[in-house]
Amino acid sequence: MKVGRVVGTAVLGLFLFLFIAIDLVLFGVIAFDSVLVSLIPLIGLVVGGVLGAMASQRASARNDVSAAVNVVTTSQPA
């Protein structure tokens, strides 16, 4: 698992959900002084971190499979 990808995705999640919260305030869906305005970006941080970890694991698994495939194909007799 790459920590950089997890942290990067968590930070992106924080900002994405922050802007979504601002959009919801602008559309009048949630009140300006609602606790959700603070809570939604924190949810984004957690969701981003979890999805980043899952994406990182998936990318690592894909790289392992690619490496194994390369070993198999290069070791085959011509």
Added chain:
Amino acid sequence: MSVRRWLGMGVMLGAVMLLAPPRPVAAGLDGPCGASGTFVTGTKAAGSFTVNAKDVGSKTVVIPRKDTVSWTGSVNVPATTRAYAGSVTVKLPPPFGDATIDSWNGSSARVSNSGTHEYNLPKMVPAGVTFTVQGQHVEPAATCSGSVAVQIEGGLFDSPIALISFALTGLVGAGFVGAIWPMFRPISRRIG
């Protein structure tokens, strides 16, 4: 946890927020004080109007972006020299507390005051969004507090903040999708 479950949770959160409208603000004025303001130019829809803090209730007051307010304030206490303090604040999302717009303090024997105040709110303050404005005035013999729901007259795109926010949502959203993209790509590939 599967991606499907996360998406389900996201949809549920979105549905809850969309189905739960913002709570009406508990407004009014408590204590032996009176306060009123007349917006000289007023809104495009209603023209000049007067707001009396005792009568506002839970109604949202729509104000123009710039105007001159002719205001009065009074407190029902004996006219003796005494210390006083007060402030007007805008309620921010928790845990950020309040932003102070104006405050006053000192010592006086007066029990009423009046004046005019010209204001011009910045373009970055969005129109159509409800803000809770709170006020309080404290003296040894009286404590008054009140709040009112205020909205700037106009539409969503009267302020550039809406376009900026939507653009940043799109940009950061694209970056976020790019960051989690490996989740949607198959692990194995065809050999050969």
